[in-house]
Amino acid sequence: MTVSRREILSAGAASAAATAASAGSRAPRFLWGAASAGHQVEGNNVSSDAWLLEHVQPTVFKEPSGDACDSLHRWREDIGIVRSLGLNAYRFSIEWARIEPEPGQWSLAMLDVYRDMVDRCREAGITPVVTFSHFTSPRWFAARGGWEQPDAPARFAEFCDRAARRLADGIGYAVTFNEPDLQPLGKWALTPPGPKALAALAAMTAAADRACGSDRFSLFTTGPWDVVGPNVLEGHRRARAAIKAARADLPVGLSLALPDDQAVGPGSRIGEKRREVYEPFFELARDDDFIGVQTYNRSRIDAHGTLPPPTGARFTQVGDEYYPEALGGAVRYAHAATGRPVLVTENGVATEDDALRADFIPRAVRSLQAAVADGVPVVGYIHWSLLDNFEWFSGYGPKFGLVAVDRQTFRRTPKPSAHVLGRIARANAVV
Ligand code: FCB
Secondary structure: OOHHHHHHHHHHHHHHHHHHOOOOHHHOOEEEEEOHHHHHOOOOOEEEEHHHHOOOOOOOOOOOOOOOOHHHHHHHHHHHHHHHHHOOOOOOOOOOHHHHOOOOOOOOHHHHHHHHHHHHHHHOOOOEEEEOOOOOOHHHHHHHHHHOOOOHHHHHHHHHHHHHHHHHHHEEEEEEEEEEOHHHHHHHOOOOOHHHHHHHHHHHHHHHHHHHHHOOOOOOOOOOHHHHHHHHHHHHHHHHHHHHHHHHOOOOEEEEEOOOEEEOOOOOOOOHHHHHOOOOHHHOOOOOOOOOEEEEEEEEEEOOOOOOOOOOOOOOOOEEEEOOOOHHHHHHHHHHHHHEEEEEEEOOOOOOHHHHHHHHHHHHHHHHHHHHHHOOEEEEEEOOOEEEEOOOOOOOOOOOOOEEEOOOOOOOOOOOHHHHHHHHHHHHHOO
16 A cells, blocks of 8 residues: 555644644644744834843844834734645744733733734634743843742743633643753754853843843843753743643643754764753653654764764855754654654744755655654644744844745745745645
8 A cells, every 4th residue: 555645744643633632632634834933023022031131231132123023013914924825833922021021910911912813823724833931031030030030930830821821722732931952952062152152141141130120130041051940840840730720631842952963973972962951851741742843953973072064064044054854853853752742843944045945845844754654743844934033142134934024114025935835735745
């Protein structure tokens, strides 16, 4: 019997959905989507820690986020684009800083906006994948010590409780944290942040302290990991409980930054890296409904550590090796390590040359299809990013979008690669 690629992805989604708590209660179709994150697209996220850091002196941000893509006002158009491309999933995040701009002050109006987004997705036949923490926190939370504070998990869980009670019944998949492993992963980078970069971060944080009369301003992505790490793990447990209390059958998980780690030569340190970086999160994920995978490149590791890309490698706009097939390896590993179904919550490439993205997408998806054909349960593929947007410290330089955004008029223009993904989605496979 021959099985077409189309059937392979459907079968993957069906078996994965049967495992993922409630995805089975809705039609088990493979999700094809695009992703965004609040701070990167909404604009004027003025109560957030990131906004403050963009405006202090000195700062490591190349430029401020400003209006971003004005998606706070244009989200209907964004969802319309997702639909018109033929995709059936949209991943976005909700901004804690907008929902609780001051401690204990809850914005019901802002919760209504996110509720409208969830509802509009549903009306358009799009599954909303909602991230509760995508790097940013309210400014007040960072000023009181952020994730270094012992009660940080409880504060975050309270936010998740409020948000989930308003949104949970419409959400398809809930992601508690985006890339909580980024800090430990950074230590294994080819060139980990050196003294100069660390001093620049410290100077920016000191400026933030001065700006808000604090002596402990602390960020999710840069606070001391020995203190922040355990609190973030506890934050996930409590967030998951809060979301499940609102809707027990809503699939909940977290999304990890997960390069395709490849062992090179005898005595590779790959096992050490995996234990140190991912294992604490995999331990949590084994009790989750799915594991979110975010893959951009591979990492080759020998007996000494991380190797530079091989001779002849091509590079992306942000200096990563261009290696679309990384996705398949990362997804296989995430499932083997956790036993959970996989949702690809990010995968993409920074490039000004959209033809490269059009080449990247089918190659990455083929590597995913091969994993599915080998029995890995995968519930969906969500591309980063829907829009060219605010790429954190790098500002508006790197272009990850399927859709270009005019920085003056905010006009959205789908690129040819968006239609490449759309065709794959409509066919439910690379054909
Ligand atoms: C991921 C982040 C996302 C975006 C992409 C390029 O690490 O989750 O916000 O910055 O990288």
